[in-house]
Amino acid sequence: MFAALTANAALFLGGIFALLLLASGVVFLLRRAHPERDYAELAARVNSWWVMAGVFAAAMALSRSLSLVFLACVSFLALKEYLSLIPTRRADRRVLFWAYLAIPVQFWWVHTGWYGMFIIFIPVYLFLLLPLRMVLIGETAGFLRAAGSLHWGLMLTVFNLSHMAYLLALPEERNPAGGGAGLVLFLMFLTQFNDVAQYVWGKTLGRHKIIPRVSPKKTWEGFLGGVATTTAAAWLLAPLLTPLAGWEAPAAGLLIGLAGYVGDVNISALKRDLGIKDSGSLIPGHGGILDRVDSLTFTAPLFFHFLYYLHY
Amino acid sequence: MARLLRFAFYLLVARPIALLVLGLNVRHRQRLPDQGPAIVAANHNSHLDTLVLVSLFPLALLPRLRPVAAADYFTRNPLLAWFSLNVIGILPIRREAKGGADPLKPCEEALERGEILILFPEGSRGEPEVMGRFKRGIAVLAARRPAVPVTPVFLHGLGKALPKGDPVLVPFFCDVFVGEALHGADDQTAFLAELESRMAALAGELPVPAQSEGLS
Numbered sequence: 001m002f003a004a005l006t007a008n009a010a011l012f013l014g015g016i017f018a019l020l021l022l023a024s025g026v027v028f029l030l031r032r033a034h035p036e037r038d039y040a041e042l043a044a045r046v047n048s049w050w051v052m053a054g055v056f057a058a059a060m061a062l063s064r065s066l067s068l069v070f071l072a073c074v075s076f077l078a079l080k081e082y083l084s085l086i087p088t089r090r091a092d093r094r095v096l097f098w099a100y101l102a103i104p105v106q107f108w109w110v111h112t113g114w115y116g117m118f119i120i121f122i123p124v125y126l127f128l129l130l131p132l133r134m135v136l137i138g139e140t141a142g143f144l145r146a147a148g149s150l151h152w153g154l155m156l157t158v159f160n161l162s163h164m165a166y167l168l169a170l171p172e173e174r175n176p177a178g179g180g181a182g183l184v185l186f187l188m189f190l191t192q193f194n195d196v197a198q199y200v201w202g203k204t205l206g207r208h209k210i211i212p213r214v215s216p217k218k219t220w221e222g223f224l225g226g227v228a229t230t231t232a233a234a235w236l237l238a239p240l241l242t243p244l245a246g247w248e249a250p251a252a253g254l255l256i257g258l259a260g261y262v263g264d265v266n267i268s269a270l271k272r273d274l275g276i277k278d279s280g281s282l283i284p285g286h287g288g289i290l291d292r293v294d295s296l297t298f299t300a301p302l303f304f305h306f307l308y309y310l311h312y
Numbered sequence: 313m314a315r316l317l318r319f320a321f322y323l324l325v326a327r328p329i330a331l332l333v334l335g336l337n338v339r340h341r342q343r344l345p346d347q348g349p350a351i352v353a354a355n356h357n358s359h360l361d362t363l364v365l366v367s368l369f370p371l372a373l374l375p376r377l378r379p380v381a382a383a384d385y386f387t388r389n390p391l392l393a394w395f396s397l398n399v400i401g402i403l404p405i406r407r408e409a410k411g412g413a414d415p416l417k418p419c420e421e422a423l424e425r426g427e428i429l430i431l432f433p434e435g436s437r438g439e440p441e442v443m444g445r446f447k448r449g450i451a452v453l454a455a456r457r458p459a460v461p462v463t464p465v466f467l468h469g470l471g472k473a474l475p476k477g478d479p480v481l482v483p484f485f486c487d488v489f490v491g492e493a494l495h496g497a498d499d500q501t502a503f504l505a506e507l508e509s510r511m512a513a514l515a516g517e518l519p520v521p522a523q524s525e526g527l528s
Binding site for chain 2: 077080081083094096100276277280
């Protein structure tokens with residue numbers, strides 16, 4: 001049944017669901033202990049985690065192709081949310097249509113394992129093609145802003161996130177322990193775990209604000225506690241799921257902790273610029289899809305290249 | 313047969329477009345009528361509006377949902393007429409009544425049958441994402457049937473996804489805000505003003521000012 005998973009990866013997926021069970025148990029006990037308090041937001045958050053983890057786990061367990069389709073859908077939702085939030089010019093409808101078409105093409109390169117094309121398609125070819133399409137339409141008012149903001153979003157939501165998918169295209173024999181799915185699980189889990197760890201550390205010990213102008217709730221204590229926790233978790237998990245050995249394992253955790261934080265505040269800055277709180281309402285208790293994948297947009301390419309340089 | 317086709321169209325085409333290709337951010341869904349007779353009044357920017365509004369309702373109500381549409385536009389050729397009448401399930405009305413015929417008669421008959429009318433009081437799609445003034449017809453209809461609730465629904469983003477005069481559908485998340493129902497009254501001007509003001513209040517729930525998407 002778990003054709004696409006190694007034994008370690010399947011075991012780890014089981015561990016994720018055990019953690020979710022624990023989270024649901026904690027919410028249940030909190031509600032029993034404090035019936036007067038409102039835990040609806042927290043409960044919605046945990047329930048959404050169940051749905052996200054369930055869909056993700058099903059795709060990962062069933063087949064590699066299905067996993068790629070799932071990740072392409074995540075990119076599609078993220079790009080759609082981004083383009084729905086930012087001001088776009090009506091004249092650029094056709095250009096936006098081309099930008100959407102980039103998603104299946106980019107994930108097709110991943111599917112065929114054509115690394116050279118995967119790595120330049122969006123940064124080079126689309127970077128040149130989309131402004132050309134805009135020029136052909138001929139609307140020059142707001143051209144720089146339209147071309148710049150479209151490419152920025154495409155890099156973040158399609159190019160960066162597709163690095164997670166390319167982990168599945170790396171040669172399996174270099175990672176007998178976890179396989180391609182193990183790498184995706186490692187990255188995905190640590191990135192989301194880092195978000196939660198930073199939140200929990202900040203909530204319990206947070207006193208000193210770190211960047212109040214961008215994200216007023218973020219503190220030094222949350223940031224450092226989260227990064228330390230993620231580094232430790234990476235150290236423990238790396239032998240199970242990845243070929244990372246020795247110093248590489250905690251270094252990968254440190255990288256994910258730091259990059260995840262920057263990815264998070266990067267989207268916070270975007271939302272603050274646009275004057276909105278949540279990027280959408282797709283995921284109850286979390287906000288929009290960009291609120292959920294914000295950290296991944298930074299951790300995916302950085303973790304990928306760290307691993308690729310060292311082992312592939 | 314036509315009924316089955318209509319069911320398949322809304323299940324396999326309209327819903328996937330509304331929920332997957334576009335994606336809807338629905339607020340106050342519980343305010344939608346759960347039975348007929350009722351009137352749903354929405355602003356109109358795109359052919360997608362009808363598909364989105366119908367997909368807000370459970371499929372079991374599909375046979376009762378009737379998008380009110382201009383007969384001259386939707387029955388202008390036989391193929392479109394067949395599709396509009398049988399698959400979309402429109403209730404055709406004549407915008408320019410000639411010879412004293414009552415253009416609202418089909419609407420009243422449908423309400424008598426317990427159907428839910430989907431109405432666009434602006435009359436046509438107009439400029440993308442710009443709300444036009446409401447036409448009087450809805451006030452006349454509501455005044456004749458004061459027991460029937462009129463639920464305002466504000467749609468936003470559909471004019472970006474598929475505006476008038478452009479056949480290419482570009483995916484965007486769209487907002488659907490449902491307002492509190494109101495009832496018709498003899499003072500039609502006051503009714504129209506109230507409907508417009510509820511619509512404006514719903515538009516005010518948007519996080520980003522709706523006008524930010526023009527050229528700037």
